[in-house]
Amino acid sequence: MADTLPDTALLGIYLNDHLAGATAGTELAKRLAAAERGQRGEAVLSRLAEEVADDRAALLTCMAALEVPVRHYKTVAAWAGEKLGRLKPNGRLVSRSPLSAVEELELMRLGVEGKAAGWRTLRVRADADPRLDGGRLDDLIDRARRQIDELEDLRVHATAAAFGG
Secondary structure, eight states: OTTHHHHHHHHHHHHHHHHHHHHHHHHHHHHHHHHTTTSTTHHHHHHHHHHHHHHHHHHHHHHHHTTOOOOHHHHHHHHHHHHHHTTSOOSOSSSOOHHHHHHHHHHHHHHHHHHHHHHHHHHHHHTTOTTSOHHHHHHHHHHHHHHHHHHHHHHHHHHHHHHOO
């Protein structure tokens, strides 16, 4: 019995860390979609923002199934950190810089890579834990792969627009 306690505690920490990342990612995705209205990637970014929010909800569902309590201080800190991240210098004082799109798309891609790793971790657990839906996790893994590809395509175009090429 003692062997299961560290696993449960560590899993709770891990999932709450992912939830914090998902919280920041949801906010960033919404902001990026709004900032890119009228641009090449508007439709993709709007859909991605909805999917990222849905993925966060899916994580909460997994946490509830595993009886992992939400650590709200982590999600609040991540939300605030995303807001503070908006204050970084971007080479312009009052307008959005092309550099902002590059950096935000890179950050989104890194976040989705992390999310995919989290889904893969839960997928391994699903093989031994009937509280997790392996098929749903497979779908989330596939969606994360597609999101990574779409974000990379947008990042490449944003990089060309910002730096030439």
